Amino acid sequence: MDDLSASFVNEANELLESLEEALLKLENHPDDQEEINTAFRVMHSLKGTGAMFGFEELSSFTHEMESLYDLVRTGKQKADKNLIDFTFKSIDLIRRLLDNPKDEETQTMEKELLNEIKTKFSAGETREKPEPLPVHKTKEKKKGNQVTWYIRFEPHRDILKNGTRPLYLLDELADAGGIKTFLHTDNIPDFKHLNVENTYVYWDILLSSDKDENFLRDVFIFVEDESRIEIEKISEHNLLSHPEFEKQITSLGLHENITPEKLQQLTAVLSFPEKTEVEEPEEEITGEQPEPPKEVKQDQEEVPDKEDVQKRILHETVRVPSAKLDELLDIISEVVTTQARLGHYSRHHEDPELQDITEDYEKLSRQLRENALGMRLIPIYTILIRFKRLVHDLSREMNKEIRLKTTGTETELDKSMIEKLYDPLMHILRNSIDHGIEPPEERKKAGKPVQGLIHIGTSYQGAFVQIKISDDGRGMDEKELKKVAMEKGFIQPGMEISSKELLQLIFRPGFSTSKKVSKISGRGVGMDVVKKNIEDLRGSIELETEKGKGTTVKILLPLTLSIIDGLLIHVGNNRYILPMNNVKQVFPVTRKELKKSFNNVISKDNHQIPFVNLIKEFEEKDTSQKELYLIVVDYGKKEMGFVINSVEGKYQAVIKPLSRLAQKQEIFSGASVLGDGEVALVIDTNKMIDKFINT
Amino acid sequence: MQNKTILFVDDSPSIRTLVRMILEEAGYHVLISEDGQDALQHFNGKTINLLITDLHMPRMNGIELIKAIRKLSKYRYIPILFLTTETKSEMKNEAKAAGATGWITKPFDKENFIKTINKVIR
Known part of the structure; x- marks a missing residue:
């Protein structure tokens, strides 16, 4: 900096020369505004530049002079002989300050002159003085803890x-630590009102950093006057480093919006070991074992984390009567139906504002729906634990040794579904215990372990939950089944029947292979009721068996019951709804392609897709000549195409059950009222596939 | 960092020298002017990514320069920082109203000078 300092001294001397020149002119023309401005600017430059190059005394003195000349500039102080004489004296002082600021004589002179400014010139003036400049020093920042900010x-x-x-x-915030940003675009107006030079977006930000609030405010220093900026410390810990952070962000719905409540929940859930003792949550709420006496508590401080976190989560739960949840869902169904009406109305009215509101309303009702459905989800273990006891007791009674193994018990289902699953599952279990698993001696002979095994495995399968109940028992004998079927008149002698069809007979009313009525699995009011129960839940049931090896029952259930995301389609003059979860792809398809297709199989994307022409199937009139569409749906590993007229769009459908009269049919699972008041049938794609592929 | 071009305007030769050193060391391409009128010559179609200007200058001052730049279609939205010695003042508001993006407070050191520039170009 030495060369630079020298260059500053040169520059300052030049400035002082121009100041002297200006003062001489002012002596003759005290009102010459240009010369006054020159004087002011010289002082201002010396102050700013001097501070830059470390001339602290010079900077603070010229600061006073600048203030004085500001008074002159604004007419509050006359550029009289007194002032000009004083300024000449100041120039001498400034030269000394440039040369050797530490000199004693110079310092006394500075004091005298500063005193003179106070007494002679600015007396009684209340001008707001700018702060004298600090000479820059690199600030030592002590490293603090990583805390989390909400911005x-x-x-x-x-x-x-x-x-x-x-x-x-x-970016600047990101440099200060870990960052998670949430962009909000809901203020972007429709195209007509959009000005591309404007900014409509805004952000919520979670930042973990060791910086203090001043630092963060400083980031926004240029924009703080015009923009809305909120900065709030939400945790004394680095929440972003918590392994559960992303998961909790998603599950609390922070991507949708951020509220103080959600932030509170987030900090509560992502807890860190506290130094101070936290009061134990009330036992009643957590439903946990009573706490051990106080002495043990001390260890807890050393091994807090996971359990502690879980306790807090539980602490945050509220008990609600389940009837209220049902009521909530009913109301939401109405909200969704109303929203459909609003959507219909706004589509037929060219009003951007209305469309805007409708879109927001639709988004909100979807969130509301998901939220309410989410509240209703309970893990399946709540019923499975009841079965453990049942298996234990029953096997005792039967003198069998049976172990019940459960996997995937954390899989969640709607609570109404869980309740309705209890009976069918119990039936299947009873069957396995009674007929499936052999008595110990028989198992020994067959070379199997003495203890039989029943396994209930639950897992997510796309939009479905699969429950698989398998036993390692004796399985079913096809010959025996055939014999019973014939005896009971389900099949005629000499009739060809596949093993799959044979197994389907088990689900027919009145079919039971049990040789005698047993205490446990009853009198053959069995599998038909089970099937009915499962189908009431819009699920399906399948059975596999192998003689000597065991039997497996597979139940497939939809995740939600009453409101689904659907695809609204046109077939002929009617509209139908396909569950969105099952829809895989939509292709345009020409009538020519359909004609060319062989055996109802069409080639798309290099693979062969079996299809059904719903226009023909539903006996609709195909009057339009427009392009048709092929909707590919899948179900397990199977897929199938439906030929339809057109796709209207995504649709939240509240599914209402069909009346008794319509329940005989196999391919519609319900109906939904559309926005314009018409009714659309909901196609059960699984049944559809079963019907057309399996037969 | 690509070679972004910064035009620096100040009537103090020593500050100009100092700033040129700081900016060139940081990898920027630097243009220098000693007042507003001189600075305007640079806005002739070439790319200027950032303008940093002092406010008190003879001939054309910083405020006038900022207003002039905001009228040029090609340079209408470039970031503009001004140099100021005051932490709060009417001058600052006037410069913001004229269209300045932000300011650099004098005295500055290399570190906070670059830090402030990073707020507006990266």
């Missing part, structure tokens, strides 16, 4: 117009 940044609409790049500010 809301809503830039002013015109922020881009003065050259601000909001994203750089986010």
Whole structure:
């Protein structure tokens, strides 16, 4: 910096010369504004530049002089002989300060002159003085703990117009630590009202950093006057480093919006070991074992984490009567139906504002729906634990040794479904215990372990939950089954029947292979009721068996019951709904292609897809000449195409059950009222596939 | 970092020298002017990524320069920083109203000078 300092001294001397020149002119023309400005600017430059190059005394003195000349500039102080004489004296002092600021004589002189300014010139003036400049020093920042901040940044609409790049500010925040940003686009107007030079987006930000609030405020210093900026410390810990962070962000729905409550929940869930003792949550709420006496508590401080976290989660739960949840779902069904009406109305009215509101309303009702359905989910272990006892007791009674193994018990299902699953599952279990698993001696002879095994495995299968109940018992004998079927008149002698069809007979009313009525599995009111129960839940049931090896019952259930995301389609003059979860792809298809297709198989994307022409199937009139569509749906490993007229779009469908009269049919699972008041039938794609592929 | 071009305007030769050193060391391409009128000559179609200007200058001052730039279609939205010695003042508001993006407070050191520039170009 030495060369630079020298260059500053040169520059300062030049400035002083020009000041002397200006003062001489002012002596003759005390009102010459230009010369006054020159004097002011010289003082201002010396102050700023002097501070830059480390001339602290010079900077603070010229600061006073600048203030004085500001008074002259604004007419509050006359440029009289007194002032000009004083300024000449000041010039001498400034030269000394440039030369050797530490000199004693110079310092006394500075004091005298500063005193003179106070007494002679600025007496009685209340001008707001700018702060004297600090000479820069690199600040030592002590490293603090990583804490977590919540920041809301809503830039002013015109922020881009003065050259601000909001994203750089986010970059700057990101440099300060770990960052998670949530972009909000809901203020973007429709196209007609959109001005591309404006900014409509805003951000919520979670930042973990060791920086303090001043530092964060400083990031926004250029925009703080026009923009809305909120900064709040939400945790004394680095939440972003918590292994559960992303998961909790998603499950609390922070991507949708951020509220103080959600942030509180987030900090509560992502807890870190506290130094101070936390009061134990009330036992009643957690439903956990009573706490051990106080002495043991001390260890807890050393091994807190996981259990502690879980306790807090439980602590946050609220008990609600389940009837209230049902009621909530009913109301939401109405909300969704109303929303469909609103959507229908707004589509037929060219009103951007209305469309805007409708879109928001649709988004909200979907969130509301998902939220309410989410509340109703309970893990399946709540019923499976009841079965453990049942298996234990029953096997005792039968003198059999049976172990019940459960996997995937955390799989969640709607609570109404869980309740309705209890009976069918119990039936299947009873069958396995009674007929499936052999008595110990028989198992020994067959070379099997003495202890029989029943396994209930639950897992997610796309939009479905699969429950698989398998035993390692004796399985079913096809010959025996055939014999019974014939005896009971289900099949005629000499009739060809596949093993699959044979197994389906088990689900017919009145079919039971049990040789005698047993205490446990009853009198053959069995599998037909089970099937009915499962189908009431819009699920399906399948049975596999192998003689000597065991039997497996597979139940497939939809995740939700009453409101689904559907695809609204046109077939002829009617509209239908396909469950969105099953829809895989949509292709346009020409009538020519259909004609060319052989055996109802069409080739798309290099693979062969069996299809059904729903227009023909539903006996609709195909009057239009427009292009048709092929909707590919899948179910397990099978897939199938439906030929339809057109696709209207995504649709939240509240499914209402069909009346008794319509329940005989196999391919519709319900009906839904559309926005315009018409009714659309909901196609059960699984049944459809079963019907057309399996037969 | 690509070679972004910064135009620096100040009537103090020593500050100009100092700033040129700091910016070139940081990898920027630097243009220098000593007042507003001189600075305007640079806005002739070439790319300027950032303008940093002092406010008190003879001939054309910083405020006038900022207003002039905001009228040029090609340079209308470039970031503009001004140099100021005051932490709060009417001058600052006037410069912001004229269309400045932000400011750099004098005295500055290398570190906070670059830090402030990083707020507006990266």
